Amino acid sequence: xxxxxxxxxxxxxxxxxxxxxxxxxxxxxxxxxxxxxxxxxxxxxxxxxxxxxxxxxxxxxxxxxxxxxxxxxxxxxxxxxxxxxxxxxxxxxxxxxxxxxxxxxxxxxxxxxxxxxxxxxxxxxxxxxxxxxxxxxxxxxxxxxxxxxxxxxxxxxxxxxxxxxxxxxxxxxxxxxxxxxxxxxxxxxxxxxxxxxxxxxxxxxxxxxxxxxxxxxxxxxxxxxxxxxxxxxxxx
Numbered sequence: 273x274x275x276x277x278x279x280x281x282x283x284x285x286x287x288x289x290x291x292x293x294x295x296x297x298x299x300x301x302x303x304x305x306x307x308x309x310x311x312x313x314x315x316x317x318x319x320x321x322x323x324x325x326x327x328x329x330x331x332x333x334x335x336x337x338x339x340x341x342x343x344x345x346x347x348x349x350x351x352x353x354x355x356x357x358x359x360x361x362x363x364x365x366x367x368x369x370x371x372x373x374x375x376x377x378x379x380x381x382x383x384x385x386x387x388x389x390x391x392x393x394x395x396x397x398x399x400x401x402x403x404x405x406x407x408x409x410x411x412x413x414x415x416x417x418x419x420x421x422x423x424x425x426x427x428x429x430x431x432x433x434x435x436x437x438x439x440x441x442x443x444x445x446x447x448x449x450x451x452x453x454x455x456x457x458x459x460x461x462x463x464x465x466x467x468x469x470x471x472x473x474x475x476x477x478x479x480x481x482x483x484x485x486x487x488x489x490x491x492x493x494x495x496x497x498x499x500x501x502x503x504x505x506x507x508x
Contacts, residue, residue, distance in 0.1 A: 276327075277312065277328075277330045278327075279313035279324075279327060280311045281312055282309050282310060282312070283297060283302060283303075283307065283308055283310055283312055283315045284304055284305070284307075284492060284496030286304070286312065287308070287496070288344070288492075288496055289345075290334060291344065291489075293330050293333060293334070294488065294489060294492070296329050296330050296333055298485060298488070299329075300316070300319055300321045301319050302315050302316065302319055303315070303488075304496075305450065305487075305488045305489075305490075305491035305495055305496070306446050306447045306450040308495055308496040309496075344493055345497055345501075348422055349418050349419070349421065349498065349501060349505065350423070352493070352497065352498050353418055353498070355493075356410075356494065356498070357411060357415070360489075360490040361410075361411065363486065364403065364407065364483075364487075365404070365407070367479065367482075367483055367486075368400045368403060368404065370479065371400075371476065371480065371483065372397070372400055374472055374475065374479065375389075375392060375396045377472055378470075378472055378473050378476055379392065379393040386466075388459050388460075389473075391459050392456060392459050392460065392480075395452055395456055395459065396480075398452065399449060399453070399456075402445065402448065403449060406442070406449070409441075409442070410442065413438065414438050414442060421502060421505055422505070436503060439502065439503065442494065442499070443499065446494065449491070450491065453487055456484070457484060460477050460480060463477040463478065463481035
């Protein structure tokens with residue numbers, strides 16, 4: 273029998289325990305990254321999903337297959353920072369650049385007849401600028417600070433007990449990115465191009481969908497694994 277999933281467990285914790293569970297939350301459109309602190313039952317109700325059905329689906333997944341992702345929670349803080357940069361930041365920079373060219377082309381060619389492509393371009397460009405700034409702040413300021421904390425050293429220009437402030441700033445920016453991604457999902461009709469869409473248009477929507485899914489995992493690793501462990505390290 274599959275194990276029972278407690279409905280009061282935060283959705284972020286459920287994904288931290290077993291990263292493959294993110295697949296279930298993606299199916300139901302449940303936010304497990306920025307909304308990772310919500311209990312499963314509450315998160316399900318926000319999406320008009322049956323909490324018991326979602327819990328059963330998670331339990332079935334747990335029973336059916338071993339985790340495919342590494343144990344993020346088992347990595348050191350330093351290793352987790354490096355993992356996020358290598359796996360997510362480097363990939364994200366490349367994708368933002370690639371999608372930028374396509375979003376411009378689609379809006380320029382089809383904007384007269386499809387006003388949504390103009391709106392998509394506007395939202396994407398703001399998101400791109402914000403994410404590039406955000407990653408820079410993490411790599412230059414926050415992550416080096418976390419590495420020093422992990423090594424038991426002085427945190428540098430800021431005291432250890434002030435670490436909550438930049439973390440809160442990053443979490444706020446994650447929430448803004450999540451809102452932009454949700455808006456792109458809405459504007460694209462769930463990344464469903466019209467029947468007459470050209471190949472560039474189709475590739476763009478596919479890329480935006482993949483971007484959203486990767487960002488969900490990316491933000492989850494920071495909000496629900498890296499940041500709480502960092503705060504715990506400076507308070508114990």
